[in-house]
Amino acid sequence: MEEFVKKKAPKITTDLRRDYIEVPKIIRKTSGIVINGKRIRSLIFTTDIAIIMNNDADAVIAVYPFTPHPAIINGITTVASMPVVAGVGGGLTHGHRSTNIALFAEAHGCIGVVLNSPTPLSTIKEVNEIVDVPIILTVVSEFTDIQEKIDAGVDIVNISGAANTANIVREVRQAFPELPIIATGGPTIESIQQTIEAGANAITYTPPSNGELFSKKMKIYRKREQQKAEELDTEQQ
Known part of the structure; x- marks a missing residue:
């Protein structure tokens, strides 16, 4: 059998795109999460249209501190050249509204939908019955009952625990060896490394404003x- 030899990929950057935002190269050390054939290692955390058009991340994670709205999803998916996972509720927004927005997100090409930490189990179950894309649940504490969320239909967890993120990732990984984990990497190469070593499969990166x-x-x-x-x-x- 012919041995596979990894070759260096040619790199082309056009004149007007030289200032694009590069995610930290260390994120390439993650295993990634393969969603319907697409491997996602880095997710840029932004809803800024200009930044979404000018970065080299594998995907966009479009969540924001307001009630989700179809117009925002439409705007982001229109300009994004990479896959998008979109926030569809969890705090103020849940139930039928979250389900409808999740279906809208899927119809506009989003490869996953994100529900925030406070999402009731009933909403997770309802969204799970309607959409055919992975449900990603944001986890902010080690005290979250992960198993009940998985039983309700969660496919991936997105761990966002500020300075405690790596510790939460480590605990969740020990309890669920096969669970796909996205996690915030933090502001430094060292903090990203710690999160990867703790067991994160993919990293969210917050770009400069x-x-x-x-x-x-x-x-x-x-x-x-x-x-x-x-x-x-x-x-x-």
Whole structure:
């Protein structure tokens, strides 16, 4: 049998896309989660349309602190060039509304739907009966009864426990060796590494804000203008 040799992939970046956001390369060390044939290792956590169009993550996780709305899902799926998992409720929004939004998300190409931690079991079961995409449940505490969520229809957990995330991942992984786990990696390479070592299959990455990115670019523009002015002043002397 011919031995498989891993080759370096050619990289092409067009002139106008050189400033795209790169997720930390360490995330490639995860196993990933294969959803209907697509391996997802990195998920960029944003609903900013401009950022969604300019990054190299494997998928977008579009959750936000407001009630889910079809118009937001429509806008994100229209511009995203990668798979999208969309928030469909859990806190203020649940029951039939969550189910309807989940069906809308599936119809617009989302590969998964996200329910937040407070989601009642009845809502998980109702969504599970309607959609044919994985249900992802956000877990914020080690005290969550994971088994009852799985029994209700959850396929993947998304662990978001702030500084305690890696510890929660470790506990969940020990209790559920085969459960697909997405987790927040934190702000540093070290914290991402810890989360991966704890057992996360995929990592969510929070990019810099539009304002932060623009601020860096404006500093570069100002420096260029200053250099031009200094060069002109030198020529005139």
